[in-house]
Amino acid sequence: MNPLDTFITALSALTSNKMRAGLTLLGIIIGVTAVIVLMALGRGVQTSITSSIEALGTNLVTITPGSSETGGFGEVRLLAGRAGAGRQEAKLTLTDAYALLDPVMAPSVVAVAPEKSSGGQIVAGGTDFGAQVLGVTPEYADVRNSKVKWGEFVSAGHVRNNSSVVVLGSGVSETLFGMRSPVGQTVRINGKQFTVIGVMESQGGGFFGGFLDQQVYAPLTTVHYRMSFDRTTRGDIPVDTINVQASDVESVDKTIEEVTAALRISHRITGDDDFTVTSQQQTIQSIQQATNAIVVFLGSIAGISLLVGGIGIMNIMLVTVTERTREIGIRKAMGAKRRDILFQFIVESALLSLTGGLIGLALAYGVGALLDGQQIFGEGSEPFVSVIDRGIVMLALGVSVGIGLFFGIYPATRAARLHPIDALRYE
Amino acid sequence: MARKRRRRKSTADTVVRQVPEDSSMTSRKRARARADRRPAERRSGSAPLLRLEEVTKTYQMGEVEVGALQGVSLEIGKGEMVSIMGPSGSGKSTLMNIIGCLDVPTSGSYFLDERDVGALSDNRLADIRGRQIGFVFQTYNLLPRMSARANVELPLTYTSGRGRRRRAQEALERVGLADRASHKPTELSGGQQQRVGIARALVKEPAIMLADEPTGNLDSRSSEEIMDVLKSLNRDQRLTVIIVTHEEDIAAQTDRVISMLDGKVVRDGRTSRQSR
Numbered sequence: 001m002n003p004l005d006t007f008i009t010a011l012s013a014l015t016s017n018k019m020r021a022g023l024t025l026l027g028i029i030i031g032v033t034a035v036i037v038l039m040a041l042g043r044g045v046q047t048s049i050t051s052s053i054e055a056l057g058t059n060l061v062t063i064t065p066g067s068s069e070t071g072g073f074g075e076v077r078l079l080a081g082r083a084g085a086g087r088q089e090a091k092l093t094l095t096d097a098y099a100l101l102d103p104v105m106a107p108s109v110v111a112v113a114p115e116k117s118s119g120g121q122i123v124a125g126g127t128d129f130g131a132q133v134l135g136v137t138p139e140y141a142d143v144r145n146s147k148v149k150w151g152e153f154v155s156a157g158h159v160r161n162n163s164s165v166v167v168l169g170s171g172v173s174e175t176l177f178g179m180r181s182p183v184g185q186t187v188r189i190n191g192k193q194f195t196v197i198g199v200m201e202s203q204g205g206g207f208f209g210g211f212l213d214q215q216v217y218a219p220l221t222t223v224h225y226r227m228s229f230d231r232t233t234r235g236d237i238p239v240d241t242i243n244v245q246a247s248d249v250e251s252v253d254k255t256i257e258e259v260t261a262a263l264r265i266s267h268r269i270t271g272d273d274d275f276t277v278t279s280q281q282q283t284i285q286s287i288q289q290a291t292n293a294i295v296v297f298l299g300s301i302a303g304i305s306l307l308v309g310g311i312g313i314m315n316i317m318l319v320t321v322t323e324r325t326r327e328i329g330i331r332k333a334m335g336a337k338r339r340d341i342l343f344q345f346i347v348e349s350a351l352l353s354l355t356g357g358l359i360g361l362a363l364a365y366g367v368g369a370l371l372d373g374q375q376i377f378g379e380g381s382e383p384f385v386s387v388i389d390r391g392i393v394m395l396a397l398g399v400s401v402g403i404g405l406f407f408g409i410y411p412a413t414r415a416a417r418l419h420p421i422d423a424l425r426y427e
Numbered sequence: 428m429a430r431k432r433r434r435r436k437s438t439a440d441t442v443v444r445q446v447p448e449d450s451s452m453t454s455r456k457r458a459r460a461r462a463d464r465r466p467a468e469r470r471s472g473s474a475p476l477l478r479l480e481e482v483t484k485t486y487q488m489g490e491v492e493v494g495a496l497q498g499v500s501l502e503i504g505k506g507e508m509v510s511i512m513g514p515s516g517s518g519k520s521t522l523m524n525i526i527g528c529l530d531v532p533t534s535g536s537y538f539l540d541e542r543d544v545g546a547l548s549d550n551r552l553a554d555i556r557g558r559q560i561g562f563v564f565q566t567y568n569l570l571p572r573m574s575a576r577a578n579v580e581l582p583l584t585y586t587s588g589r590g591r592r593r594r595a596q597e598a599l600e601r602v603g604l605a606d607r608a609s610h611k612p613t614e615l616s617g618g619q620q621q622r623v624g625i626a627r628a629l630v631k632e633p634a635i636m637l638a639d640e641p642t643g644n645l646d647s648r649s650s651e652e653i654m655d656v657l658k659s660l661n662r663d664q665r666l667t668v669i670i671v672t673h674e675e676d677i678a679a680q681t682d683r684v685i686s687m688l689d690g691k692v693v694r695d696g697r698t699s700r701q702s703r
């Protein structure tokens with residue numbers, strides 16, 4: 001039987017029972033739509049996080065306490081462990097940070113910005129807000145590519161005098177003061193009075209950017225002496241992270257080497273490092289790895305519904321084969337070979353799943369058009385539909401056709417193997 | 428069941444005793460005798476179109492073996508019109524299925540056009556069915572979703588025949604249903620459906636037309652129409668036609684009647700029609 005005849009036969013069999021075909025399609029449609037939408041969601045989050053991190057500057061190198069071996073995912077901890085890193089046994093100090101400015105030991109280092117975080121309850125007027133207070137030095141804004149919207153950033157004088165001043169992240173400012181500039185106002189953090197000296201520009205929204213907007217910045221010394229109980233034996237100030245700016249992207253690797261060497265000497269290390277140096281590129285990579293896992297996870301969850309749809313196809317095909325046993329007998333008596341019957345039923349199930357896949361794809365675009373990318377992935381993001389990339393589409397369609405073939409083969413083989421006489425006798 | 432079979436066998440013996448002219452002859456003698464009576468074959472002087480030698484067919488029903496055919500030998504030449512008669516369960520349909528290559532013998536051999544069918548693969552059997560055998564069924568066996576013409580075209584879709592639509596239309600004309608080509612089977616009377624079935628069988632220009640009780644579900648008028656079509660095909664195109672029937676008057680319209688009982692041929696003889 002030629003392919004066109006096979007196709008027509010399969011199609012007319014499907015259209016002869018529209019209700020049943022439609023319900024079977026529904027299983028595949030839901031599965032494919034879910035796979036595409038969820039994977040696009042994951043992909044969008046991934047892009048959003050990556051671009052937020054890239055916005056911080058690609059020539060950034062970060063140093064965190066603890067070795068990458070003992071600390072597990074040293075790089076990822078940059079994100080998750082801002083608050084937790086300080087509790088590590090190994091410590092980085094302000095002295096470590098400024099030692100890296102040594103032009104002999106670390107010529108590629110342009111600027112160093114240590115940071116130390118602390119949780120805080122901020123109160124302004126009647127509003128109460130839990131935020132992360134980040135102790136920083138003036139270099140921080142430059143090194144992390146952050147700009148001040150109103151007022152000024154933490155200055156060297158503020159750091160020297162442990163001044164009770166604070167710079168608000170844009171999100172915090174909005175929550176506490178609305179759209180007005182809060183510069184000059186007072187807020188209470190953990191019961192202590194602080195004067196607002198500035199507000200940062202938004203970091204671009206999205207998951208990661210939104211997180212940065214919810215921080216407030218105070219002088220590093222203020223955070224250390226007035227908000228934490230973290231002390232070292234030598235009276236040095238421990239820090240959570242040292243941000244190091246390399247002169248350019250090309251010198252990032254060299255910077256890592258220099259910084260590592262310098263710290264090994266000052267920490268008198270002979271064995272394993274008690275710190276981890278990570279480039280922004282590595283951070284992006286490991287975040288991509290982590291978010292890839294999320295994308296795959298979301299896809300697999302949705303894939304289960306696709307699988308259920310496939311089982312639905314198999315079920316209906318088995319019923320169809322049984323119902324059409326006599327037809328199979330007639331066809332065989334008329335000269336149909338095994339493979340003619342096999343193809344007829346495989347094409348039928350593949351057609352079912354492909355149609356389901358295509359409708360599911362259209363539906364996914366429809367759902368995508370309804371979803372607001374700006375809201376989900378942050379301001380400045382692409383519209384949701386655009387994250388449904390070719391890879392996702394091909395995957396979803398490929399999987400749905402594959403499912404049709406896979407679940408169609410068994411019923412079709414059963415049909416093809418029927419003995420003509422038995423099939424003709426079937427009532 | 429076993430006991431029943433034994434009892435049936437004894438009836439078979441008595442029947443065989445009643446027709447000594449056939450049972451006393453050796454199979455070769457019988458074949459020669461038959462060949463003498465076959466004008467069509469004598470004319471061509473060639474080997475018979477189909478030849479069965481000691482064909483048996485045994486069905487396994489759990490513990491019990493059912494011998495549906497118990498050693499059938501016969502020859503049928505090209506252009507013959509043969510009817511097969513016999514009581515229910517005597518193995519007529521089983522024999523037709525083997526002749527039609529829908530099934531293969533358990534033992535013995537079946538030659539179609541001098542080719543041993545028992546040795547052929549499933550695919551080759553399907554090919555023979557598609558090109559050389561036309562089946563007509565008691566229950567018509569048309570595909571209900573398709574029009575009459577699509578049903579007639581069906582065998583051609585498996586043998587990559589050219590000009591399918593035209594050939595189907597011609598076949599429908601041959602059975603007098605040209606104007607019903609686009610009707611679905613459910614929109615046709617029983618007799619008309621059976622004529623579509625015949626058109627479907629003859630569209631491939633088969634070597635043999637096999638009709639298992641083609642008039643079994645029809646009234647006498649429709650039966651006559653069907654027989655007229657089959658007879659004219661046999662007469663005009665020298666198509667070999669084998670009909671299974673329970674009706675004496677149908678059998679009387681063929682050249683030769685083969686009687687079966689309990690899986691054996693018990694009588695094989697000419698009818699008065701042979702002098703046509």
Ligand SMILES: Nc1ncnc2c1ncn2[C@@H]1O[C@H](COP(=O)(O)OP(=O)(O)OP(=O)(O)O)[C@@H](O)[C@H]1O
Binds near residue numbers: 486493514517520
């Ligand atoms: N598929 C099968 N499995 C088991 N036994 C079978 C099968 N087909 C036929 N038989 C048995 O073989 C014997 C011959 O059956 P067959 O159908 O050839 O009879 P028949 O002469 O065509 O009868 P009828 O006139 O009722 O159509 C019967 O005893 C039947 O029960």
Ligand SMILES: [Mg+2]
Binds near residue numbers: 519520521639
């Ligand atoms: Mg029968």
